[in-house]
Amino acid sequence: MSLRNTINASVSPKGSLETLSQREVQQLRETGSGSVYALFRQCALAILNTGSHSDNAKTILEAYPDFEVKIHQQDRGIRLELLNAPADAFVDGEMIASTREMLFSALRDIVYTQSELENQRVDTETSQGLTDYVFHLLRNARTLRAGVEPKIVVCWGGHSISSEEYKYTKRAGHELGLRGMDICTGCGPGVMKGPMKGATISHAKQRILGGRYLGLTEPGIIAAEAPNPIVNELVILPDIEKRLEAFVRVGHGIIIFPGGAGTAEEFLYLLGILMHPDNAELPFPLILTGPKSAATYLQQLHAFIGDTLGEAAQKRYTLIVNDPTEVARQMAAGIKAVQQFRRERNDAFHFNWLLKIDGSFQHPFEPTHANMAGLNLTRNQPLHELAANLRRAFSGIVAGNVKAHGIRLIEEHGPYEISGDKDIMQTLDRLLQAFVEQHRMKLPGGSAYVPCYRVVT
Incomplete structure (x- = not known):
């Protein structure tokens, strides 16, 4: 993806967004090593890039290397200053309404998530605690309507x-x-x-x-x-x-x-x-x-x-x-x-x-090469556990296909290796090969698909 047309703009929330504390604003203002800012910048760029025909996060980030978001605290709330933002997100200098709504939804969710984690209200050790966390995230987003x-x-x-x-x-x-x-x-x-x-x-x-x-x-x-x-x-x-x-x-x-x-x-x-x-x-x-x-x-x-x-x-x-x-x-x-x-x-x-x-479906799976190679894809486990591990295998393939971190891992270390019972590997290999032949791994129009995995049969 080549460099695109950009625009500088200042936008305020449409509707209502809870006022951010000075500490939350400071977190988002951090650059360089600031993980919260980096996460919001990445999500904001994706939202502003609505309509893109790329499914490669790395490519999208590279197309707008100078994109920047500045968060300003005001008496009436907050204001976002966007520098070198995708011009397609604007009409006659005004941001498209749906884009503006989603931009501030991203800010809301990222700030709330970080706040919950820092306040240590999340019990990540129990299944019920993780479910409560999901509930609070959805309630804060006003998704739940009794x-x-x-x-x-x-x-x-x-x-x-x-x-x-x-x-x-x-x-x-x-x-x-x-x-x-x-x-x-x-x-x-x-x-x-x-x-x-x-x-x-x-x-x-x-x-x-x-x-x-x-x-x-x-x-x-x-x-x-x-x-x-x-x-x-x-x-x-x-x-x-x-x-x-x-x-x-x-x-x-x-x-x-x-x-x-x-x-x-x-x-x-x-x-x-x-x-x-x-x-x-x-x-x-x-x-x-x-x-x-x-x-x-x-x-x-x-x-x-x-x-x-x-x-x-x-x-x-x-x-x-x-x-x-x-x-x-x-x-x-x-x-x-x-x-x-x-x-x-x-x-x-x-x-x-x-x-x-079950907890095995709730804890994040990090698709490293070691974790992918270590998946238990055998029949010596309950069926719902086998389903969980098969799910993780596909999660890793998704990461290697489209997620920036997964793409980097594949570039550095080569394809993931997936192994297990011979019959499971054979049926898995057949399905994945069918996906490739039917062009179901990547958006059409790009270069030929190069598998990010190798099934060991």
Whole structure:
């Protein structure tokens, strides 16, 4: 990515943003080694770069080397001074409204996260403590709305998908919107945008004025996948595990569309949770779907789940090919069952407290070469633990594909090595090779994909 047109600007929050303390402002003003400032700068640049067709965080950062954010404390709150910012984020010198909202959402979440960690209110040693942390992050972002009946559908899938697959996600989103459903995604392009775009039209048809398009992300992802402009609620969680937990705590049902390594990671995460014995009776509608052109992909992913986790895992979801109307009907019916279940047990509609999430799904996984090589990908463990470790393998591949830190590790040390039981490695290798052949690893239009991993069979 070559150097782009830039602009200098000064912006203030739209709506309300809690006043920052002098210490918080000082943290953000730090340059050089200031980790909080560096994190906000990275997220801010990604948000201002909305519409980019790159999914390489390193490339985006290199395109704007002189970009800088200065935070000024004022009597009426704060003001951001942007130097050498992407010009495409502005119209006639004014920042686009959705971009400004997301910029200050990033500031809100990063400051709050740092404050919580410094005050040591987060109990990272227990599963309940980590869930409470996710709850507080979402509540601070005003995502949790008590008393509202369940209607949030989480849509997972790839950022690098075909035109036909993208159109299918829009049709599915349109059908969901006609039934009054709100959409939650990872906030980027591809599947993260299509269902939202479809729902905006159907919400307009149904005269639904308060449609929610919730985007949940984390710093490593947002730097590579800028939020799409339809998102009207953006939340940046501290890491991938808390982001994934936020999805399953606020969502009332999940649809898996075609994708690549990141989609497989999310799918395995959810299946691992649902296969925990404590969740056996808990309703959670889960649908795997795509257009007719993606039937081979869907069957490959379905077969991979059967080969690794077995028929019990396959029974936790419904496979629907080329029928977005049926997808929406089944999801709406599934969410009604969720509503009834929570009423009977006095569980909140806005946060799924009853869902048991084992600690192995909550603690951050650092995809170093040693950690990737040390993953336990054998059958001598409970199935939900195998799912957790398979999820970590895909998480590492995502990091090596698009995250700045992962890309640097691959450049320095070569591809990750992944090993385990021979049959698991063989089915994993087949699936990954299919992803490469179907161009599901990177955004189209770039250079040929070079694997960041090596499966040892």
